[in-house]
Amino acid sequence: MKLIHVTDTHLVAAGEKLHGLDPFERLRLCFEDIATHHGDADLCVLTGDLSDAGQTDVYVLLKELLAGLPMRTSLLLGNHDHRQRFCDVFSNRPRDPNGFVQWSELTSEGVLLFLDTNAPNTDEGVYCQQRHQWLREQLAQHHDCPVYLFMHHPPFDIGIPDMDALRLRNCDAFAQTLAGHNDIRHLFFGHVHRPISGQWRGISFSALHGTNHQVPLLLNKDPDNGVFALCQEEPSYGVVLITNDMTTVHLQPFLSRPPIYYEHCE
Ligand SMILES: [Fe+2]
Structure with a gap:
């Protein structure tokens, strides 16, 4: 199975700038690169912060951009999104019985x-408890099957104080729910605007740059000093290859593609 992972697109109206950058143009270029080089992927997952401020017209714009991708897409919500406005525009997307996406x-x-x-x-x-209950039921229903998790917020600290202040609340409760399944293979998340990989309580994980602005690797910054650190490192998306015994995550920058050259070997 081949998946594409895109995150934190922070889309604003076409032509508008965000942190001095153009989220619409960057996402257009990202989708163009994916369609050109990975059109055979089974699915493209966007792990939240689809919009920068949850505006209805921006979700409409996203819908138009998504039409340029040849594969199916899965859209998750982040903290910058607005659930009701998202659901108004993407009314045919799945939700759980309580209305959560x-x-x-x-x-x-x-x-x-x-x-x-x-x-x-x-x-x-x-x-919340309702979401925990839904997750417990899903894990029980699929107890004999490998599980791959996709979410916006990491359920653990990553060592960057600015982001750790905004991670998932009640990590222990989340870990306790996951403990109900013994074959969780990988956790994909967004939110941190950086490529990060590792393992948490035996579960491997990976995150990516956003498609617009990034978070710098500042490990000692005071998170309460009234400013949030951002930077303009080059964005990338993920190409994920999954087999029954392995998960591989490749990072692909997309703003420019240096030419490939070939060296003859003996
Ligand atoms: Fe974000």
């Missing part, structure tokens, strides 16, 4: 679980 998808390699960690009036991730 989370669902499961059974594939040849296992079950993909897409989680909703959005809550109004906070940038932290929230996973």
